[in-house]
Amino acid sequence: MKILAPVDGSECSMRALDFAIEFARRYDADLSVVHFTDVRGEDTDRLQTRIDEKLADSGVESDTSVSVDVHLASLKVSDRIGKDIIAVVEDDDYDHVVMGHHGTGRIGAFLLGSAAKTVLESCDVPVTTVP
Template sequence: MDILVPVDGSDCSFRALGFAAEMARRYEGRLDAVHFAEAESESTDAVLDRAARVLDAQDVDTEPEVNTDVDVEFRPSDSVGDDILELVEDRGYDHVVMGHHGAGAIERALLGSAAETVLHADRVPVTVIP
């Protein structure tokens, strides 16, 4: 099983990463933690460092990465969801584990939700962690 975990720096994305790490260990799967950003920076380094600590604590042997093949000047989260789906297709992931911020209906209507975009695309099994 090949598992993708998008991490955005939020606590819920790191809870999703911990859940996915346990899943990968249990099912002897491969796990990739990916942060989407326009370019690497101190912020992306901080996200990767925290992700690496979560993976180390779960004894999962993989390095988190930054996907900079995106334009994130102003991106509604449903566009990030599309980027996640493209990565799923390109790399052939079997499962996606994502955090969800639990935003209300107004926030979802204005901003969209990457988790909802991936979930509603119905292209790959998705586990959503609050």
């Protein structure tokens, strides 16, 4: 089984990563962690370090990557990230997605979109969301 854990650095995405790590350990699955951004900078590097530390502490081996997408600077950025997540799932044949969900409400979802909602509605593999 191949699990994809997209993270954005929020507390709910880090809880989702904890869940994905335990899920991968329990089912002897392959785990990949991905972060999407429009510009790679210090914040991205700090997040990468945080992810690497969690993985090292858990003993679970994982591939981690940062995907730079210049189109993320537009409105409804989360919808775009959701589409990028789905593309990774399809391109790399993942079996399961584990991701956080912010619960931004109607106005936040209208203005920013929701990556989790986009993935839940359009992904062809099981998706676990963690609040």
